[in-house]
Amino acid sequence: MERHEPMLSQLRRGVLEYCVLAVLRDGERYGYELVAELGAADGLLTSEGTIYPLLGRLRKDGAVATTWRESTSGPPRRYYSLTARGYDTLERFGGEWTRFRDAVDAILGTGEERWTPSLRSTSSSST
């Protein structure tokens, strides 16, 4: 487990921001809610705090917008929502991810279908 940590963290760093955008597609969230939802997915978020610099960057990039809302307990909270730009980014990633995942699965033999030259054309049209 410990031995695979660097590899996992590389993978996580690559996909985490798209997972954040995907959660926000279902509606705005405040930070803690987002963390709780992502944390429920195994292995996606090792230290919860790492989500916050990422949210800061996504906001700067214009993929995410923040608004302040009153909370029942304590001071107002910042809510994060997906912008049109964030939506586009997510859509594009979705397409790329499917291709990427299928390619890796095919080579590793971890997918539902083993890679064979004849499958190449049919698998791309089936998705």
Added chain:
Amino acid sequence: MDAKSSQHLVEQYLKELRAASRGLSRGERRELAAQIEEHIRAALAIMPAPGEAGVREILERLGDPEEIVAEQYGPHGARAGIGAQAVTAIVLLLVGGFLAGIGWIAGVVLLWTSQVWTTREKLIGTLVVPGGLFGAFFVASALLVTSVGSALADRSPAASAARTRRCATWSRIAAAAPRRSSRSSTRSCSRS
């Protein structure tokens, strides 16, 4: 008592976070601190009986402040932006030497305590021009003084005798192969 130590734990954590995010821009740093504070508050609000153990758990799940910053910005937020300390260091390294040399030393101290640069960059910053512009100024004036000194020495009788010999050689060369460039050099010799 328990509430007090919980408060202390949170403050300690936020202090570590501020230290870890020193390399970030002011805005990024402030935003990050506010987000983390809000997270802690939200997590505490839904805990039935927070207490010290609860606070510890929340902070542990948040993760090491260094790690939080490094995940997004690299170690110490190195390339995220240059803070006030870094700017001061650069200014002092450049012109601090004019402040009786002490300014440059202060710049070196700021340079080495900063987390923005790597050790190699710090070495370069320290050694390339010790004393900064003042050092460069010092070296330049030293060179100027020696060259003026040698120019003055050039006016001595021994030096003019040597120049006459050089001119005589040039004139012979010019006579053997008369070209425009050599003619001009003979002219300058005859004038001197």
